[in-house]
Amino acid sequence: MPLCSPQQASKAEENGSNSFMHSMVPQLEWQMETTQSLVDSYVAIVNKTVWDLMVGLVPKTIMHLMINNNKEFIFSELLANLYLHGDKNMLMKESAEQAQRSRTQSARPRGSMDNS
Numbered sequence: 001m002p003l004c005s006p007q008q009a010s011k012a013e014e015n016g017s018n019s020f021m022h023s024m025v026p027q028l029e030w031q032m033e034t035t036q037s038l039v040d041s042y043v044a045i046v047n048k049t050v051w052d053l054m055v056g057l058v059p060k061t062i063m064h065l066m067i068n069n070n071k072e073f074i075f076s077e078l079l080a081n082l083y084l085h086g087d088k089n090m091l092m093k094e095s096a097e098q099a100q101r102s103r104t105q106s107a108r109p110r111g112s113m114d115n116s
Helices: 006-085 088-092 096-107
Strands: none
């Protein structure tokens, strides 16, 4: 049995639980800050990943598909038609400009080649 009145006992219990809660507050605050920091980091990573996918990967994928489809069309249709209907000897003949460019590049020393 307590030696004090019930009101004093309840005040003592409140003070005890308050001191317990007071000692827990810094730990809870630290845990909340840590959790908030982890959540913020996670959200930043997700946002960056989504941004990279939408801004970087999707346009690159579209360009890749367009270029590959055009390349396949050129090799399958256009080149076949060119070789089928064109004069093969004329297609294999080097133009005068290209012949001149080849001669000037082969006459230069090896280290002095430029992209002209």
